[in-house]
Amino acid sequence: MSKWMLIPCAVLAAATTVTAQDARQVVAEAQARSTTKSQRYEGRLQVVDAGGKTSEKRWTYTRLGSHGASKTIIRFTGPAEVKGVALLIVNFPDRASDQWMWTPAINRERRIATQDRRTRFFGTDFSFEDLEERDVDHHTYVMEGEETLEGERCWRIASTPRPGRRSQYTRSTLWIRQSTYSFAQVENFNGSTLVRRLRYRDMASVQGIWSARTLEMHDFTRNSRTILTLESLTYDVPLRDDQFTVQALQRS
Amino acid sequence: MILLRLISWPYVRKHAGRALLTVAGIAIGVAVFVAMRAANDAVFGAFTQTVSRLAGATELQVTAGFSGFDEAVLERVQAMPEVAVASPVIEAVGATGLPGQGNVLILGIDMTGDRSLREYDLESGDAAVLDDPLVFLAQPDSLMITAEFARRNGLRTNDRLPLDTVDGRKEFVVRGVLGASGLSGAFGGNLAIMDIYAAQHVFGRGRRFDRIDLALTPGVALDAGRQALQQALGPGFQVQTPSARGQSFESLLRIYRLMLRFSSLFALVIALFMIYNAFATAVTQRRAEIGILRALGATRGQVGLLFVVESAVAGCLGSAVGVALGYALAGGVARLIGTLLEGIQGVGQGQAEVTPTPWLVGVALALGTLTSVLAAALPAREAARVDPIKALQRGRLQVLGAGENRARTLVAAGLGALGAALFVGTTSLPAFYVGYLCLLLAALLLTPWLSVALVRLLRPALVWLRPTEGMLAADSLIGAPRRTSATVSALMLAIALVVGLAGIGRASHGQITEWAESALNPDFFVTGSPTLTGRDYRLPEAMTGELAKVEGVAIVQRMRQPRVAYRNSLVLLMATDVESVGRTARRTVLEGEAADMYRRVAAGEAAIVSENFAAGFGVHAGDVVELAAPTGMLRLPVAGVVREYSDTQGALIVDLALYRKHWHDDTVDLFRVYVSPGAVPEEVRGRILTRFADQRRLFVLSSHQVRAYVGRMADQWFSVTWVQIAVATLVAVLGIASSLTVTIADRRREFGVLQAIGGLRRQVRAAIWMEAATLAVVCLVLGLVLGALHLYFVLQISYRDYPGLRFDYAYPSLVALAVCPVMLAAAVAAAIGPAESAVRGSLVEALEYE
Known part of the structure; x- marks a missing residue:
């Protein structure tokens, strides 16, 4: 899963207030502060559709590596109809991730076609592209100013994909908390249309890293929301490479 | 005006x-x-x-004939920069367990990528399930059906729907209903969507896909994308637009x-x-x-x-x-x-x-x-x-002048000579058709002359039967050939058509029956589909040994028969245990030496081609056929040409091991099973069904059932032509009635004079009836003779043009005999009206007529 969303920035306790700083440096610092060797949590995913109807899934999330060179396994633990389904996501710094799924009911793994990165991630309001790890060098940044968001002072930074990088969004606006260098909000646009907004809430320091324990994605085209709640979040847990293979996927 | x-x-x-x-x-x-x-x-x-x-939005489709291909091909396609989205598809016909609903087309797709290509337009269902492919993927019993199908069967979301799988009938859950637009309209609503990996299992496909649907990266031109894919995948794959692929399928219906x-x-x-x-x-x-x-x-x-x-x-x-x-x-x-x-x-x-x-x-x-x-x-x-x-x-105009007669004869002779030369002496298809047309025109031009000649021959018999009436009838026809020439021509053509159709029907039925008896001679055919042509439900290789162990089973022969591309056509590739089949079911060999042919093909060194394949593609024993296999071009010498009617497009027979090596496909469409000497076939059949009862969807068809099926298929071929025969009979009645009406009008005074000098009404009637009957006899003689020629032409069409099957010439004597009383009865019936009109008219008016 994307560090951008799931690994909020750590706080530098002694950070001095930066009044005017290079936008790229801010994003790079946010990325640096969230870098860990591994991560594990139990997630609760609630999708609230336009009519207010809510559906829920639960998973356990395990990640090895960081920022563009990580491997992740998500195992669904509920509800009953998806229990046992597992996903392996291998992220690459220079191309879209490879993904496999293990379906216990038919006892086989399958490669997931995610060439169209606009596709919604299994009925949530996240697209596959939203879940990709973005390296700071994939975009160009422009500092647009400062704003207070939910009581916190933030830098407002415009982000545009570098030439040659394909994205469903023509531009994004990032809000990064000045106090902790952690993301507060990301708005994604297609032209002048706001497509999705991601908010990072319930911030807490976990093993010295400022982390959001609630992520809320709002899809404006469908007027639906997805709320991801992170429980039992831990960093730098001991994990091995062979735990992140297609064969390992089958071992639940 | x-x-x-x-x-x-x-x-x-x-x-x-x-x-x-x-x-x-x-x-x-x-x-x-x-x-x-x-x-x-x-x-x-x-x-x-x-x-x-x-x-849907698919721009190109990748296929390997109808044989399918490894899943790995998908990754190769997806990795290409020209490809934006590539989604695998399995398309198969599934049998529902719903009374009266028969089959549905099952589209096995990968919901994770396919929605970029196709609009599913979901009408109802649990939003969480429909919007969440994870649930659809996680539960292999998931189905989406169309609104039309749901309405017809009173189905709603979460209802259960029985569907035949290779493992027998299973219950599937309706997890979504497709709205009325888009996909839903296909196949009259008899369409269902299933996860592709579930479909692989349901239809026994192993780890194979039928095709890949793809959209190109924006900015990549269609032709450039097609060429890039074709180059990357090799000649064993076809990269076509959906419409072009549809046209290839349509060609099967040519x-x-x-x-x-x-x-x-x-x-x-x-x-x-x-x-x-x-x-x-x-x-x-x-x-x-x-x-x-x-x-x-x-x-x-x-x-x-x-x-x-x-x-x-x-x-x-x-x-x-x-x-x-x-x-x-x-x-x-x-x-x-x-x-x-x-x-x-x-x-x-x-x-x-x-x-x-x-x-x-x-x-x-x-x-x-x-x-x-x-x-x-x-x-x-x-x-x-x-x-x-x-x-x-009266009557003068119906006589052909000597000059006109000579001119007709000369033109007819010229056309006849040209036609015969083109008909017999050339292999060119257009020349063959022109030749036939020339012969037909010659026959039509000669019709008046031939009619008169025939009536002259018949005149003594008519006079012998009824001196006055017979003479009147014969002389009327001899005196006015132009009047009857159109009727004779039409009827002659109609009878010729009937003879041609009956002839090819007889020949094909006879030869197809003979072929079925020699080629389709196992005691049983064990298949996953209810017919031998069905290839939707495949069986696993493991069943070979299991079948062989069933008590009373002597021989088990495997058969896989996909369609593969050959020179822009889709031909049938019959991959089987050739050595064993060569011993038990020897087909009529038209080219090559049987023993050597089976030996070379069993060794994977050569292929046997069907007669229509040989005719259609101009291939003969000793030539080399190039088959585009997924592993590359496969060059096989043709070891022989055999009589084989399995497919109208033509068929190639190769050894199963060779097929598996080059197509990486170890599934089986059907098993040919022979029982041991002394075993009771019905008991063995029962044991096979019992053995696999809870494991597989199996059809154990007896050779009798299969031959009956083949017979029905052969008959279906000619079903449309019965309409033509009905029209031909109608022409006979209308033509003769019309012709006799002219006769009556022409000879009104003649009949008046006849009655005035004491001729009886029954004599006049008899004269007209005899004229009608004579006309029918003339038509029959000319029609039956022209029919013999027409039959030859039809047989040549079936061989030279389409579908390339050579049927032996056998004149349909029984049908010809049956046509005679029908035409005579139709002629006399058609004469009743005109005859009555002739005898019931005013005598005075008749005498004043001129």
């Missing part, structure tokens, strides 16, 4: 029945043409629409379309003769009026134009009626074609909607009118040539 009002209109009113007959002739011809074309357009239009609906076109053409030719007859009658009956007109100063042009305009009016009217009638009939014809299509696809298209199109209406009106004007052109020319003096002399 004045002439039309003063001359034509009173005639039409006086002879309303005949006018109706003329209009009916055009109407029938146009109706058959419109019905065939409209039904054809509707069914194939629906097919094209189905292809388009199934394709034979049916050809037959329908032939029927339309036949209907128009028959209409031409009917109209010619009607106008010939009119000219005869109105010769006195024409004479008077000419005497009063009407020019030849005016008289000729009068008939042309009359024919155009009749043509317009008849065409209009024909168009309406045609569209009324089209629904039924569409159902017939739909049934044929369903036989090939396995699932019906649904009711094809026949809607009038301005183009077809316009063409039909123009064609009908043109046909009418063309048919009337000759009688109009005759009318224009009427000499005012001769016009009052």
Whole structure:
């Protein structure tokens, strides 16, 4: 899963207030502060559709590596109809991730076609592209100013994909908390249309890293929301490479 | 206009029945043409629409014939920079357990990527499930059905739907209902969506896909993308647009379309003769009026134009009626074609909607009118040539002048010689057709002369039977050959057609039965589909050993028979245990030496080709065929040509091991099972069914069932042609009635004189009946002889053009014998009306007639 969303920035306790700083440096610092060797949590995913109807899934999330060179396994633990389904996501710094799924009911793994990165991630309001790890060098940044968001002072930074990088969004606006260098909000646009907004809430320091324990994605085209709640979040847990293979996927 | 009002209109009113007959002739011809074309357009239009609906936003499709390919190919395609989205597909026909619902087309797709290509337009269902492919993927019993199918069967989301799988009948859960647009309209709603990996399991496909649907990266031109994919995948794969692939599939139906076109053409030719007859009658009956007109100063042009305009009016009217009638009939014809299509696809298209199109209406009106004007052109020319003096002399105009006779004979001889030369001496297909046309024209030109010659031969017998009546009948026919030539020509052609159809029916039925007995001779065929042609439910290789262990089973032969691409066609590849099959089911060898042929093919060194493959592609023993396998081009020498009727496109027989090596496909379509000597086949069949009862969906077909199925398929081939036979009989009745009407009109005074000098009514009746019967005999003799030639032509078409099957020439003697009483009875029946008209008319009027 994307560090951008799931690994909020750590706080530098002694950070001095930066009044005017290079936008790229801010994003790079946010990325640096969230870098860990591994991560594990139990997630609760609630999708609230336009009519207010809510559906829920639960998973356990395990990640090895960081920022563009990580491997992740998500195992669904509920509800009953998806229990046992597992996903392996291998992220690459220079191309879209490879993904496999293990379906216990038919006892086989399958490669997931995610060439169209606009596709919604299994009925949530996240697209596959939203879940990709973005390296700071994939975009160009422009500092647009400062704003207070939910009581916190933030830098407002415009982000545009570098030439040659394909994205469903023509531009994004990032809000990064000045106090902790952690993301507060990301708005994604297609032209002048706001497509999705991601908010990072319930911030807490976990093993010295400022982390959001609630992520809320709002899809404006469908007027639906997805709320991801992170429980039992831990960093730098001991994990091995062979735990992140297609064969390992089958071992639940 | 004045002439039309003063001359034509009173005639039409006086002879309303005949006018109706003329209009009916055009109407029938146009109706058959419109019905065939409209039904054809509707069914194939629906097919094209189905292809388009199934394709969605797909720009290109990757296939390897119908053999499918490894999953790994998908990754190769997805990795290409030219490809934006590539989604695998399995397309198979699944049998539902719902009464009266039969089969549905199951589209196995990967929901994670496929929604970029196809709009699923979900109408109802649990939003969380429908919107969440994870649930759909996690539960392999998930199905989405169409609103139409749900409505017909009272199904709602979360209801259960029984569906046959390779493991037997299973219950699936309806997790979504597709709305009325897009995909839902395909196959009349008999469509269901399933996860592709579940579909692999349901249909026993192993880790293979049927095809890949893809969209290109924005900015990549279609042709460039196609070329890049083709180059990357190699010649074993076909990269086509969905419409092009649809056209390849449509080509499998070429034979049916050809037959329908032939029927339309036949209907128009028959209409031409009917109209010619009607106008010939009119000219005869109105010769006195024409004479008077000419005497009063009407020019030849005016008289000729009068008939042309009359024919155009009749043509317009008849065409209009024909168009309406045609569209009324089209629904039924569409159902017939739909049934044929369903036989090939396995699932019906649904009711094809026949809607009038301005183009077809316009063409039909123009064609009908043109046909009418063309048919009337000759009688109009005759009318224009009427000499005012001769016009009052009955019968003179029906005599062929010596000059005309000589000219006809010369032209006929020339055409006959040219036709025979082209017919026999060339292998060129167009030359062959031209040759046949020449021979046909020669026969038509010689018809009056041949008719007279035949009647002269028959005259002594007629006189011997009834001296006065026989003589009158014979002399009437000898004296006026032109009057009867159209009827004789039409009837001769109709009988020839019947003979041709019966002949090919007999030959094909006989030979196909013989082939079925030798090639389809195992005691049982064990398949996953209810027919031998079904390839949707595949069986695993492991079953070979399991079957062999069943008590009473002596031999098990495996068969996999996908369609593969060969020179832009999809031919049947029959991959089997050739060594074993060569010992148990030897086909008739047309080229090559049997023992050597089977040995080389069993060793994987060569292939055997079917006769129609050899004819269709010009391949002979010793040549090399190049097959595009997924692993690359496979070059195989042809070890022999055999009689094999499994497929109309042609078939190649190769060893199963060779197929598996190059296609990486270890599934089996069917097992040929022979029981041990002394074992009771029915008991063995029961043991096989019991052995796999809880494990597999199995059909154990006896050789008797299979042969009956083959017989039905062969009969279906010719089902459309019965319409032609019905039209031929109708022509016989109408033609003879029309011809005799002319006779009566021509000889009204003759009959009056006969009665005035003491001739009895029954004598007059007998004379007319004998004339009708003689006419029928002449038609029969000429028709049966021309039929012999026509049969040869039809057999040559089936061999040289399509579908490339060589049937032995065998004259359908029984049918020929059966046609004789039918035609004689039709002739006499057609003579009743005119005969009564002749004897019941006023004697005074008859004597005053001239």
